[in-house]
Amino acid sequence: MPELPEVETVRRTLSRAIVGKRVKAIELHLAKLLRSPRSGLRRLIGARITGLARRAKMLLIHFSNGTSLIVHLKMTGQLIYRPKRGSDKVGGHPIPHGERDLPNRYTQAIFSFSDGSRLFYNDLRKLGYFKCLPTTELEGLFNQMKLGPEPLDPKLTYKLFSTRLSRRFKSKIKDVLLDQTVIAGLGNIYADEVNYQAGLHPTRLTGSLSPTEQKRLFQAIQRILRLAINKRGTTYRSFRDGLGRTGNMLSCLKVYRRTGHPCRRCQTPIVRLKLGSRSAHFCPTCQKLHPANR
DNA sequence: GTACTTGTTGAACG
DNA sequence: TCGTTCAACAAGTA
Numbered sequence: 001m002p003e004l005p006e007v008e009t010v011r012r013t014l015s016r017a018i019v020g021k022r023v024k025a026i027e028l029h030l031a032k033l034l035r036s037p038r039s040g041l042r043r044l045i046g047a048r049i050t051g052l053a054r055r056a057k058m059l060l061i062h063f064s065n066g067t068s069l070i071v072h073l074k075m076t077g078q079l080i081y082r083p084k085r086g087s088d089k090v091g092g093h094p095i096p097h098g099e100r101d102l103p104n105r106y107t108q109a110i111f112s113f114s115d116g117s118r119l120f121y122n123d124l125r126k127l128g129y130f131k132c133l134p135t136t137e138l139e140g141l142f143n144q145m146k147l148g149p150e151p152l153d154p155k156l157t158y159k160l161f162s163t164r165l166s167r168r169f170k171s172k173i174k175d176v177l178l179d180q181t182v183i184a185g186l187g188n189i190y191a192d193e194v195n196y197q198a199g200l201h202p203t204r205l206t207g208s209l210s211p212t213e214q215k216r217l218f219q220a221i222q223r224i225l226r227l228a229i230n231k232r233g234t235t236y237r238s239f240r241d242g243l244g245r246t247g248n249m250l251s252c253l254k255v256y257r258r259t260g261h262p263c264r265r266c267q268t269p270i271v272r273l274k275l276g277s278r279s280a281h282f283c284p285t286c287q288k289l290h291p292a293n294r
Numbered sequence: 295g296t297a298c299t300t301g302t303t304g305a306a307c308g
Numbered sequence: 309t310c311g312t313t314c315a316a317c318a319a320g321t322a
């Protein structure tokens with residue numbers, strides 16, 4: 001369930017490890033993983049990694065030959081760096097227990113670098129994908145996807161956010177937060193946490209939000225995402241950072257998958273609601289459906 | 295065996 | 309064209 005904070009965590013940890021490395025070989029064990037012509041991947045052989053970026057939940061690996069590789073981890077994708085064989089340390093830290101067995105049965109791709117180190121792509125559910133394309137075409141692709149703004153981009157003002165919200169005034173807040181064309185990077189975990197932080201019921205229609213409530217929502221998005229990035233993401237099951245370590249955000253979650261547990265603020269049991277084909281978790285006391293009750 | 299989990303994608307509908 | 313909903317994908321866990 002890598003959402004924005006998890007992908008950002010992978011970007012940061014991996015950045016230190018692989019920027020500057022030269023690609024020696026790429027093994028692809030799952031054909032459908034690559035959603036662009038295979039020749040693009042072949043051209044990466046001999047190129048150096050010049051930098052890592054992120055857009056929404058996508059990791060972008062830039063190469064010296066002017067190409068970029070988009071990696072989408074979807075539900076269970078992992079990118080884990082390993083120094084050359086024989087070394088039991090990664091970035092000065094011991095390799096986390098239980099993560100030594102790489103490649104494993106879920107390893108779908110392996111990047112080998114000229115210094116003997118490797119980067120493993122594992123994906124239990126095989127839903128993730130790679131896309132190789134010229135770096136100059138990235139922006140066009142994101143436009144074509146109608147990808148919304150980055151929540152933490154300083155250029156995203158409250159006013160701009162409010163305008164985007166108003167286009168979906170008949171939709172429920174939760175649905176809008178998950179819509180990547182409105183704002184990019186939120187998934188089910190942080191959408192629930194954001195609503196709790198803002199004190200808003202997930203099924204409220206965005207059109208019913210007062211300016212004050214919209215502002216609270218905007219600030220909650222940024223606050224929750226910043227906190228999650230600082231905690232290096234949520235490891236609910238399979239998430240690992242670029243060095244194979246788990247994240248620390250799980251214990252900070254207030255509502256997600258805490259159904260029946262007492263609200264940390266008012267002790268009311270957290271409720272789970274089926275919303276479309278997704279679940280929404282919230283506190284019925286702290287997140288009232290009708291604004292008049294607040 | 296059944297329900298449930300999630301991020302995206304593409305089809306279908308009005 | 310657009311907003312919206314839903315099945316599909318995938319493979320594990322409870």
